[in-house]
Amino acid sequence: MTPSSINWFKFAAPARFYPLAGRLWPWFAAIGTLLGLVGLWISFFVAPTDFQQGEGYRIIFIHVPASWMSMFIYCVMAFYALLGVTFNTRLAGMMSSALAPTGALFAFLSLWTGALWGKPMWGTWWVWDARLTSELILFFLYVGYIALTAAIDDPRRADKAGFIVSLVGVVNVPVIYFSVKWWNTLHQGASVSLTKAPSMATTMLLGMLIMALAFWAYTIAMALYRVRAIILERERNATWVAELPEMKS
């Protein structure tokens, strides 16, 4: 069960990565918490009341960063899929499946906060807008990935199937976005345009940026934290696992 000796990536071996992830994740968690607090402070105390939307607009300080993260995480998963396909490292599959639940969560949060923003602003919980619809489809893509990898018992096969799903998905995301936008213009009378957002003030942009960085650090921390559990589950028979200090008791 020892990993092959030819390893270009020094830490790509699960035995090396497990302790590394254990050392790194608290740092990212701390950065995430700190940035999150700064972001909350900006979004509630620094950013002034919007003259058009009142206090309700403060939702975008998490809505927009959550949407960004949900798309970004899908791209990172596809990047790991590419690594996994070309270099056949086991860690790529583990990282990919460690990221998926967090990505799905952010997609869900983007939809949830979008609905809560839409209700007071446009009077409906849901608008068939191109961006919201694409986000919903992205959420479905995450669910498909998670369901498929969970249904395959052999972890190596699950990883490889997941690679294909995320690569096919990432190729399709722009096509889906374009088609939904196209569909949206065809049915313009039926929906409300979201593009009439007020011109973004610098403080607003700063707040969203800091929140996005907080989510980013949180995602890294969660992925590293979760990948530790995945590594242990898969390497349960490896000798290095038995020699871990936390296994001796």
Add this chain to the structure above:
Amino acid sequence: MNWGSTSDFLAMGGYGLYVWGSFGVTAAALLVEVILVRQRLRNTRRALRREISANRNSQD
């Protein structure tokens, strides 16, 4: 400072339900994820520890 009082802060200019519904659910969801992963890691470790000590005992 935007808020005169705590109740002002909670009311969010009439949008309290929506704003706190968004921020609250986001915070809760992230917290739940952390708890679930911590449980997963803990359960895996416990099961592995049992397995490893069982193997040691059988070898002795």
Add this chain to the structure above:
Amino acid sequence: MNAFGSVLRRDLLLATRRKSEVLTALFFFMIVVSLFPLGIGPESAILRRIAPGVLWVAALLAAMLSLNRLFAGDYQDGTLEQLALSPTPLALLVGGKILAHWLTSGLPLVVLAPVLGLQFDLPAEALGVMMLSLLLGTPLLSLIGAIGAALTLGVRGGGVLLSLLVLPLYIPTLIFGAGAVEAYTAGLGAGANLSLLGALLALAVFFAPWAATAALRIALE
């Protein structure tokens, strides 16, 4: 190219031996389409408005029904392993199987669609556009679906999983396909929608058999 033809012929022959499976998907398509007027009401103005969408959604669902057995039979009896070992590139053979799947499940829908469109009071020219959009779009359903079918091969709960994986990827096809008819009825012309469908089809012809082959190799390991 010879091997491509023989795989195609073999799959078509198998389909003629198992007529009931092909017919079931067809009747499913008809029943689903006929349910909508019963659920919505018989006003022809509304029916004419929803017809393209209903026909297209029913076509997606009917495609899901037949995708399961695209590779399943060959996987179980070991034919797939033989195909993988043959000197011809597997992607080409997979392409033959996909073409056979389209001929037995997609093409009948294209032929059937105008009859069902009449139920919805679609004018004759709109029926023509509908057929054209289905003719361009149903091969896409077979091509994209083949990737999903290969991925879920031998996986427990494969059927439901397949729809979960594939239906989101069908959305552009649905939008451009149904949009072609709607744009035509609105007087905008169906050209843009149809050319986009054609572009997607050209891309899928190149990439989908290749991705499906990669997925099959994983299942065969």
